[in-house]
Amino acid sequence: MVVYGDGFQAVSDSLLVVLVAIEQALRAVPPVVFVAAVAALAFAAGRSLRLAAAMAAVCWFVGALGLWDQAMQTVAIVLVSVAISVLVGLPLGVLAAKRATVRAGLAPLLDLMQTIPSFVYLIPAAMLFGLGKVPAILATVVYATPPLVRLTDLGIRQVDAAATEAARAFGASPRQLLWGVELPLALPAIMQGVNQTVMMALGMVVIASMIGARGVGETVLLGLQRGDAGQGFVGGLGIVLLAVAFDRITQAWGRRLQAGRGG
Amino acid sequence: MRDAPPAGAPMIEFAAVTTLFGRRPQRALERFRAGADKAALLAEGHVLALADLSLTIAPGEFFAVMGLSGSGKSTLIRHVNRLIDPTAGCIRVDGIEVSALDRRGLEAFRRRRVAMVFQHFGLLPHRTVLENAAYGLEVRGEPRAEREARAAAWLERVGLAGYERHMPQALSGGMRQRVGLARALAVETPVLLMDEPFSALDPLTRAELQDELAALHRGHGRTVLFVTHDLDEAARLADRIAILRDGAVVQVGAPADILERPADEHVRAFVGAVRRDRPQPPSSPFASPSAG
Numbered sequence A: 001m002v003v004y005g006d007g008f009q010a011v012s013d014s015l016l017v018v019l020v021a022i023e024q025a026l027r028a029v030p031p032v033v034f035v036a037a038v039a040a041l042a043f044a045a046g047r048s049l050r051l052a053a054a055m056a057a058v059c060w061f062v063g064a065l066g067l068w069d070q071a072m073q074t075v076a077i078v079l080v081s082v083a084i085s086v087l088v089g090l091p092l093g094v095l096a097a098k099r100a101t102v103r104a105g106l107a108p109l110l111d112l113m114q115t116i117p118s119f120v121y122l123i124p125a126a127m128l129f130g131l132g133k134v135p136a137i138l139a140t141v142v143y144a145t146p147p148l149v150r151l152t153d154l155g156i157r158q159v160d161a162a163a164t165e166a167a168r169a170f171g172a173s174p175r176q177l178l179w180g181v182e183l184p185l186a187l188p189a190i191m192q193g194v195n196q197t198v199m200m201a202l203g204m205v206v207i208a209s210m211i212g213a214r215g216v217g218e219t220v221l222l223g224l225q226r227g228d229a230g231q232g233f234v235g236g237l238g239i240v241l242l243a244v245a246f247d248r249i250t251q252a253w254g255r256r257l258q259a260g261r262g263g
Numbered sequence B: 001m002r003d004a005p006p007a008g009a010p011m012i013e014f015a016a017v018t019t020l021f022g023r024r025p026q027r028a029l030e031r032f033r034a035g036a037d038k039a040a041l042l043a044e045g046h047v048l049a050l051a052d053l054s055l056t057i058a059p060g061e062f063f064a065v066m067g068l069s070g071s072g073k074s075t076l077i078r079h080v081n082r083l084i085d086p087t088a089g090c091i092r093v094d095g096i097e098v099s100a101l102d103r104r105g106l107e108a109f110r111r112r113r114v115a116m117v118f119q120h121f122g123l124l125p126h127r128t129v130l131e132n133a134a135y136g137l138e139v140r141g142e143p144r145a146e147r148e149a150r151a152a153a154w155l156e157r158v159g160l161a162g163y164e165r166h167m168p169q170a171l172s173g174g175m176r177q178r179v180g181l182a183r184a185l186a187v188e189t190p191v192l193l194m195d196e197p198f199s200a201l202d203p204l205t206r207a208e209l210q211d212e213l214a215a216l217h218r219g220h221g222r223t224v225l226f227v228t229h230d231l232d233e234a235a236r237l238a239d240r241i242a243i244l245r246d247g248a249v250v251q252v253g254a255p256a257d258i259l260e261r262p263a264d265e266h267v268r269a270f271v272g273a274v275r276r277d278r279p280q281p282p283s284s285p286f287a288s289p290s291a292g
């Protein structure tokens, strides 16, 4: 039933290579090392030992639930999806901030992407790319990118006009203005967008597992299919724990950026 | 140079500049040329910011622009580096026709010919004091070591040695404006634009910075275009003063001229109001209805 176009095949293949590499790396790393790395990341993001310890505890608990391998698969999908969302969403957000026509054209599209139930575009995604990880990633990207576009757009338009005027007065080119003034000053808003994108990507893992993506979502799905409330609960808890870890770390990072700016 | 109007090639020249804000400035321009006044244009949805204004400023001159709120001072000064485009007329700086520059030409012009100091400082909050002071040099591509050395020298000059690594928000208003001043001086442009640079500062700090600016001006001979609400400030610093009203120049002359021989009732009231109650900004019964 599945007919691959060459283009789709190529996209699909390269995505898969990246995803599998990340997944295998994450699963090959001893859990202790992974937990330590998360703690270090949390500390780097928030400069708080308490946050680092809490994040390490969350990771340990995921392992204690027996979800380690699945969690690593989920983390890999989320990382790849978020990376693609950022690559697509950030430039779109910048364009929207710069051109009112782009913003006007994008708005209904973003609304659609967020409001159409994901099942609806899972089907065409699965038809184009077959079942498995790649359509799951694409569906996740479609669902998770809009908040990043919106917050990037908003963040750039809210940059203090006095700062951009000064930069222009000294002869900044549009590129110097964007990279040297607008993006850095919009960074707290952009980080908030990334945070939301991560949360929405995690929210998609159960749905993604329906088209064959491996990960924590599978446990929930199995629980549902077998009417096994216990298993469903364990899987759900695993997702929540991952969400807490991603959320706390990205938020701490965003807050520190904001503080460095002094408002 | 204090009394006589400047002779020779001007440094800054406004030739019949008209600027209208609104949806259809060209249409409004026709209406203005057909005799519509500011109030009529405003009723049609356009603000007449500059009205057929001509002005020449000589090299090395310290030129102050005064006028009531809304008279077009900020608009005027922003034409010199084309942060605002005129609807009609032309602006020349050092022989360069600013309105004719393309994007790259305009960038090069802003990098080399004009620097600006802003009322609300316009510092970049994510950069240190040193990085802010070096911004103009950075934009024109000077190597880091060189630009930071020069910025540091100018920071020292304006009394901020030791604050290089601070963030602007950690500084008082007076110190922030010193950073703004260092940033503008570091690029060593022939023209310096200042839009009410000291009006957000307390009187003591203001007087201090005025003295420093006067000393710097004597030492470097740049052309300074300076917007202020403060007649004392203008009288202390400027070679000549222009009084603006509704986007047109009502009088240009040496400070003594303006004070002793006001050209009309408006200037008399303006000068009188400033002198009578000094701490207040000028507010007079002659304020135009659209001012504010």
Ligand SMILES: Nc1ncnc2c1ncn2[C@@H]1O[C@H](COP(=O)(O)OP(=O)(O)OP(=O)(O)O)[C@@H](O)[C@H]1O
Residues within 6 Å of the ligand: B021, B022, B047, B048, B049, B067, B068, B069, B070, B071, B072, B073, B074, B075, B076, B290, B291, B292
């Ligand atoms: N971007 C703009 N769009 C529309 N109207 C504008 C714009 N900028 C300025 N104006 C109007 O042009 C007129 C002149 O404004 P300008 O800021 O030059 O006055 P000003 O003399 O600097 O006043 P102040 O002393 O309050 O700073 C005002 O009526 C103002 O409302």
Ligand SMILES: [Mg+2]
Residues within 6 Å of the ligand: B073, B074, B075
């Ligand atoms: Mg002004």
